[in-house]
Amino acid sequence: MKKAVRAPRKPVRPSALQAESLQQTRREHASETAEDYVEAIADLTAAHGEARVVDLARRLGVTHVTVNRTLARLQREGYVSVQPYRAIFLTDRGRTLAAECQHRHGIVVAFLVSLGIPEKSAEIDAEGIEHHVSPATLAAFARHLAK
Amino acid sequence: MKKAVRAPRKPVRPSALQAESLQQTRREHASETAEDYVEAIADLTAAHGEARVVDLARRLGVTHVTVNRTLARLQREGYVSVQPYRAIFLTDRGRTLAAECQHRHGIVVAFLVSLGIPEKSAEIDAEGIEHHVSPATLAAFARHLAK
DNA sequence: TACATAATGTAGCCTTGGCTACACTTGAGC
DNA sequence: GCTCAAGTGTAGCCAAGGCTACATTATGTA
Ligand SMILES: [Mn+2]
Ligand SMILES: [Mn+2]
Ligand SMILES: [Mn+2]
Ligand SMILES: [Mn+2]
DSSP states (O other): OOOOOSOOOOOOOOHHHHHHHHHHHHHHHHHHHHHHHHHHHHHHHHHHHOHHHHHHHHHHSSSSHHHHHHHHHHHHHHHHETTOOOOOOOOOHHHHHHHHHHOOOOHHHHHHHHHTHHHHHHHHHHHHHHGGOOOOHHHHHHHHHHH | OOOOOOOOOOOSHHHHHHHHHHHHHHHHHHHHHHHHHHEEEHHHHHHSBBHHHHHHHHHHHHHHHHHHHHHHHHHHHTTOOOOSSOOOOHHHHHHHHHHHHHHHHHHHHHHHTTTTTHHHHHHHHHHOOOOGHHHHHHHHHHHHHHO
């Protein structure tokens, strides 16, 4: 009368937690583009006085077409203000997000460097890692740096 | 005769490095699905004796439709072997990748926990972070753990 | 054995985010 | 003022990865 071919053994990692983690990761990826764009726009504006489509394309490693379409979405979502053939401006909301991202980015890079990781590797890894760092983890990184 | 409205000031972060970092991040995202799937298949096979579409869907937090289409791609790419209405098997290539991912995943979680991050937060963050950890960074994490 | 249900498969929709090719606009320098 | 190269815009292609709705298959149990 063996009930199940599929043994009822408890899995190594509970399915529910893994599913929740992966869904969170997907949510983070959904906001990642916005974060990288507003950060780049803030950086470029600080460095050049303005952010242009072609600058963003070079900075982000994509074509100007991709930048254009993404900017349309970011405008729709209220992060930027775009007018044809004009420089790109952050809204208040965009500026707030950019500041948060710049702050978090700096902490992640500094933390990785503090572990002895070469500057360049730290910068490359941080660009991906930053979007998956929860407030608790960011705090832990900052705590570690303070020591 | 002011040559440029666009001042030639050196940007805070060089565009080339940022572009390279973002391109690397995008490459990592492209292999992320394969990594999460083979890891889940290996885990499920170890725990249940086999991995079925519905188990994967639950585990990954997506519908069985998404799982099916993704498995077709993973088979095309040589990671899994799939037959209609049968359990899913890893190829040698899939098994190798799964082992690497399980190993890396474990180190990332343990490292975060060692920083004082709660187990659950560590697990959630690790699910995203793991895919952006270069060999140099993984080594640094392991080094830190050994102490 | 038959059948109800769970599992699996598939058609077709959407959004994001890459791209090329081509068209239009701007503005710096002559 | 003109010109033309650089910048910008847009049409349309592709793949990945979500989804719902519906069709088909397998299988445990009556
Ligand atoms: Mn980033
Ligand atoms: Mn960043
Ligand atoms: Mn993962
Ligand atoms: Mn990521």
